[in-house]
Amino acid sequence: MTVTVAIGEFARLTHLSVKTLRYYHEIELLEPVAVDAGTGYRRYSVAQVERAHLIRRLRDLDMPVPQIRTVLAATEPAAREATLRDHLTRMEAELARTRAVVSSLRALLTVAPPPLRVDYRVEPAFTALTLTATVDRADIAAWCGTAFERLYVTLLEQGITPGGVAGATYSTQFFAEATGSVTAYVPLPPGAELAPARGLDVVDFPASRFAVAVHAGAFEDFDRTYGALGGHVAEHATALPDEPVRERYLIGPDRIDNPAEYRTEVCWPITEGAPR
Structure with missing residues (x-):
């Protein structure tokens, strides 16, 4: 029999706040294994901890929820890797753009533009x-x-x-x-x-x-x-x-x-x- 825990304990196991867990339930990203019909209390299986850890890491990478669903649904490691690789490529491009903007901002604040030849x-x-x-x-x-x-x-x-x-x-x-x-x-x-x-x-x-x-x-x-x-x-x-x-x-x-x-x-x- 799979051991279940209350939402507060599951939050401690996964480092996901109760508010976040409720939100993931609402959007059907991480659903509890049981919800009490009278109280509405949620219970999670300890077998869901690894899935929660994966979701947290993907969100730390700013991966959109639809792509997280793709990763979670993938049964083949290659499919997961492809989705992760695409997201990381986009992140690297965004990082390069951010660095360029920062460099431009520093130049704007500290370097006078050269005379413009027209x-x-x-x-x-x-x-x-x-x-x-x-x-x-x-x-x-x-x-x-x-x-x-x-x-x-x-x-x-x-x-x-x-x-x-x-x-x-x-x-x-x-x-x-x-x-x-x-x-x-x-x-x-x-x-x-x-x-x-x-x-x-x-x-x-x-x-x-x-x-x-x-x-x-x-x-x-x-x-x-x-x-x-x-x-x-x-x-x-x-x-x-x-x-x-x-x-x-x-x-x-x-x-x-x-x-x-x-x-x-x-x-x-x-x-x-x-x-x-």
Whole structure:
């Protein structure tokens, strides 16, 4: 016969508070083996202690409840390992992002930004293979990764070499509303004949005038470059607020693994004519 204990004793055995155990019962993650119909008192089997220990460790790793259910339901060690490995990979990516943000914050508080070089130029017209979607700002890195992979794979499958530096355009709504239209593009070489690809479009970009600055490094302090360039434009030129900002990825994740070596042109749309 399996020995059972009251919820308070089970809390002492597992280092899970009574409040937590009640919550896990409510969400059916760790249910007591018996509940008294009159008093509502819960009793747990000592055989459940190991399961409780596993749940506590997974929660200490901030694993979401649905993934914990997957681990608990897995009968094969390989299935458990796969779920744990996926979660740890996400944690490592989040840790790397946190470190980058901390580094950016320290620089913001202690290091004066270098003088920003701003060039004014007219970007010539070009034709590009594009993918457009409404994207939340929080999802932009993942979306761009998927979008550019699809664009490059499509060109590769059709034997077409990109005709220039890839980039993306960001609508005003993307910044103002934290969600908006984004277009990823890869320029096509002159005369390229591209077979139709579902969800992708071939777009003619007209010649446009920009104030341009280069952002060096990762994207955690991208806002500083945007702020400096936008402020410069406000003082020395006339911006086109309804036109999308363009980014050109001179050196990006598709070419190098070290974010510190990324180089991105930020192209701020301005009116025709010389800067005022």
